[in-house]
Amino acid sequence: MSIIDSTKIFKGNIIFTPTPNEFFTIENGYIVIVNGKVKNVYKILPEEYNDFKIIDYSNKLIIPGMNDLHAHAPQFRHLGMAMDKELLPWLNDYTFPEESKFKDLDYSRNVYERFIKEVWKQGTTRIAVFATIHKNASMDLMELFIKSGLGAYVGKVNMDLNSPPYLCETSEDSLMDTEEIIVKYKDKSPIVKPIITPRFVPTCSSELLKGLGELSIKYKVSVQSHLSENKNEIAWVKELHPTSNFYGEVYNKYNLLGQSPTLMAHCSFSSREEMALMKENNVIAVHCPSSNLNVGSGMMPIRKFLDNDIRVAFGSDISGGHTCSIFKTMIYAIQVSKLFWANSNKEIPFLSNSEAFYIATKTGGSFFGKVGSFEEGYDFDALVIDDSELNYFNYSLEERLERFIYVGDDRHILHRYVCGNLIEEPRSLIQL
Amino acid sequence: MSIIDSTKIFKGNIIFTPTPNEFFTIENGYIVIVNGKVKNVYKILPEEYNDFKIIDYSNKLIIPGMNDLHAHAPQFRHLGMAMDKELLPWLNDYTFPEESKFKDLDYSRNVYERFIKEVWKQGTTRIAVFATIHKNASMDLMELFIKSGLGAYVGKVNMDLNSPPYLCETSEDSLMDTEEIIVKYKDKSPIVKPIITPRFVPTCSSELLKGLGELSIKYKVSVQSHLSENKNEIAWVKELHPTSNFYGEVYNKYNLLGQSPTLMAHCSFSSREEMALMKENNVIAVHCPSSNLNVGSGMMPIRKFLDNDIRVAFGSDISGGHTCSIFKTMIYAIQVSKLFWANSNKEIPFLSNSEAFYIATKTGGSFFGKVGSFEEGYDFDALVIDDSELNYFNYSLEERLERFIYVGDDRHILHRYVCGNLIEEPRSLIQL
Structure with missing residues (x-):
């Protein structure tokens, strides 16, 4: 040329x-x-x-372009719905039954096509998404993204524990399916990639976490999950992994916290040690302020992360968040940061417009390469x-x-x- | 017929x-x-x-239809702008200089026409707005509303104290202009009406407040203003009116707190006594959650008002709020109520969808008659x-x-x- x-x-x-x-x-x-x-x-x-x-x-x-570093593609049907349900009924009555439908490829394609159209529409050019546990639907989502021309890291979700029986895998299947997807897709497209996606610590056995960490290192594949979103979750992780000093240490123990490029969503209640480890391992904390406000679990103290030189990106977290727009997410991030500002007697500065824009573009983009x-x-x-x-x-x-x-x-x-x-x-x- | x-x-x-x-x-x-x-x-x-x-x-x-009970029409040019400025620079560098331009009828009409179009577009069918101190522009805004077919209570703003010299009236002029508008417009349209609008206590002399209260009673005209939006403002009112026990008592002393139908915007820090008086006088507290989050002054504890049987309506409060949409205001109200819910260990219930809808329609509408x-x-x-x-x-x-x-x-x-x-x-x- x-x-x-x-x-x-x-x-x-x-x-x-x-x-x-x-x-x-x-x-x-x-x-x-x-x-x-x-x-x-x-x-x-x-x-x-x-x-x-x-x-x-x-x-x-x-x-x-906008970079969305945390979104649940299969929850698209529930966007802006059941927002007055609490977290557990919301998961059990809405999210889990919905995700289970993605074993059906016709169903999944119907939702995923609409989802990608919305991502495109809102000006998001790169995205990291959770799919479901289903291998075929997850691969189809990757194909749809390749076809779209948008950049995407797509995660088949791993769940072999503490999950409803209709949305639970064996550890072996979970690892086998994950590896199959990695092998098929790691070099297929320069901008659509697989990403290892344990849903979160409580839904994954230690065996599964160990296997996922090994896959991540073997194939140099990125990782995404949830971290310290709410206090009950943190207590549950402590109960499940009593020898770990903090939530993030569990991921770290299994090479799932920065041993390859890693996204951790929420981090609303990360302890000082957890933040230190995130910084050391260059983990990206993904702030999902619209979700924080809708779900009411907690709010990420974004300034603390920035002051500690931890990379912070934005996530729509649909459908905990109700908008795929990273522009609207910026507004919510500024507003949430103003709550910390107001509560600290104006000592903790709120996000400026340029900071919010930088996070949405350059920091978010840094996960995907030289992007943003x-x-x-x-x-x-x-x-x-x-x-x-x-x-x-x-x-x-x-x-x-x-x-x-x-x-x-x-x-x-x-x-x-x-x-x-x-x-x-x-x-x-x-x-x- | x-x-x-x-x-x-x-x-x-x-x-x-x-x-x-x-x-x-x-x-x-x-x-x-x-x-x-x-x-x-x-x-x-x-x-x-x-x-x-x-x-x-x-x-x-x-x-x-949606009812917006608090909005500043002349701030429409600044919608979604300067959102990372603090309140005082925002007022002094943006809002006050902008409002002063409304002495020019060409300028005011240009902004007001765009404003009304946006109100219409967002599905607001009735609105209570602040204009500026300028008589002619305020009357023009009423004419534009009459022409539009939307319902509106339009307030020429009163300011004779603690205001920049270019946006300040004498008490006499302020009262004379207000009365002239009332006489001209009180019976002109069944759904577009004048409303008495002291900007807030600090910008009004006692003489002006007294005169406005008298006009309100003489002509049976409604009243709107700001109340207890932030702590500095409350302290300032206390300083200016040391014999009053709380902010709202100043309005009450001058017959501007429910002696005729009254809207009070914000009420983020209303004391128990203030709330008791609002209840007794059937004052509507106007919650402006988007503005609360943008300005960071404080947040109205809406459940407290509802539990105390005080009528609560929603306001866009543009341009402290960044959207004229009362639908988006509902979302913000639910989200802000979830902050109180989360902070109270889930003891203070957040707003349900039907509650938010009821507030936006039936309570908001109750100010305008049998509406909503x-x-x-x-x-x-x-x-x-x-x-x-x-x-x-x-x-x-x-x-x-x-x-x-x-x-x-x-x-x-x-x-x-x-x-x-x-x-x-x-x-x-x-x-x-």
């Missing part, structure tokens, strides 16, 4: 966050992309690019925002971005790019 | 809350409206109506929800409503009615 063929030049209002502390903006500037990766951004396009065609998004906003920024070498994952409907009073670029986040919605996302490719709305296979 | 001319019959999935504790639903039932008021709802249409034309919304949801329900004699203020896009899995009616609230948006509001009249999208006068 010639340099001209492999190069794309975009013009528009460029906004991104190389650091958490401020937005980097260029008004009607240029982004040069070579082979799907950012070469550079320019206020004035260098002469060497004079002969290249320019993709013109003048006056629109060009921002990095427009610095040199980054994959060009981007959203083109047409906010003309909202921008009737000559707002500044930063104000326009803030208003799009707070007031706008998917209607204002004109185009979505992953690795430099324009991603079209996923088409349903079922309706074909 | 004949009985046939004055009668309208609607068919659809009827949902409303005669009581807070449960939804009343009829699947594809009928609502008979006579002269804009509900006559009755039926599962099967009585024979006497056989010859009437039916407005057919089969399979759609028909619900009462489909019981006999109620004004037919209604929204027709076409949620077919969200309803792909045979959800129950209550689940469909919940999903529309959590996941849906204005795209799913097919039609809006006020007093039985279909309300079209407001057309801009400026663009004509």
